[in-house]
Amino acid sequence: MSKQPKWDLIEGIVLDAVGTLIKPTPAVADAYTEAALRQGVVLDREDVRRRFQRTFRDDAIRADRGIHSTDEGIERRRWREIVAQVLPEVPDPERAFDELWDHFGRPESWRCFPDAVPALRAFHEAGMEVCIGSNFDGRLRQVVAGLPELAAMVDGLVVSSEVGFRKPHGSFFEAVCERLGLPPERILSVGDDLENDVYGAIRAGLSAVYLDRGHEVPEDVMHVSTLTLVVELRAAEA
Ligand SMILES: [Mg+2]
CATH class of the missing domain: 1.10.150 (DNA polymerase; domain 1)
Structure with a gap:
């Protein structure tokens, strides 16, 4: 489970919303x-x-x-x-x-974390497709649309209530692959929930990095403390 993302394969990133990109x-x-x-x-x-x-x-x-x-x-x-x-x-x-x-x-009622937009911009500049994958409901669409700096940086939204399955279910990640137009091995999942964003993604064949915004981190999980560090991880590998 601790395997480093294979960066040369990764062409798309799915980021969780609440606790990862935005906070109430x-x-x-x-x-x-x-x-x-x-x-x-x-x-x-x-x-x-x-x-x-x-x-x-x-x-x-x-x-x-x-x-x-x-x-x-x-x-x-x-x-x-x-x-x-x-x-x-x-x-x-x-x-x-x-x-x-x-x-x-x-x-x-929401703000972007300070590292969210810079990280999304860097992913885009690296040529990646970027989407949000969230267990929020349909309200997330209006929230993201009303945060223009965030809306401008994502290519799409995958919302569990629209897919019919919540993370960590495999069908949710199938919908992510479909949205990004990529097979699972070409997608990196990043989020602040171990089961939903990391283990579920890995079971579905994606790579995953756990975003630890001040929680405990199990040793077997690749983790970062800010989204910007995901960009740096990739740069270090290249
Ligand atoms: Mg979250």
Whole structure:
């Protein structure tokens, strides 16, 4: 699993979105805390942060036990459930869900990581096809379109709710190959989730690099701490 990407083969890169190229700004915990406050419920931001982390992790574990099939309706129901679990105190849970669903669908609620655009530019200059591959839902299209510096740097989007399968399912990566017009061995996957972006990609025949933005890294995984270092890895090999 620790094998270096075979750079002379790589012609395309698929990058994860959330945590890799973009991050919610303000933070998720702030958005949820504010949504509760609009209904008169005062919550401790740190409690909300912990609740969200736990709920999101448990949800991911449940998804892993399934077959990873998804669509827009499933994603909407999934997020309604997450909001209800993170904010059980609010008198109108449907309102909280609607507000948060809209909030995270707006480009203004997201920022690019500082290394995202420079790295994407370098991949392009190296002649690579670049796409985003994400377990976000259809809202990602409007988010990316509203971040012009990012939109200008990607050749396409592969979104799980449109494909019908979430990462790490092999069908998701088949859709990536189709989008990039390349066989799996010519594609490098980069992302901040070990199972979804690295192990799943490798099982599907892609190369993969784990982006470690401050998490622990298993020894058997090729990893970098910024996207710019992926570019440098490649330059060092050339
Ligand atoms: Mg991610």
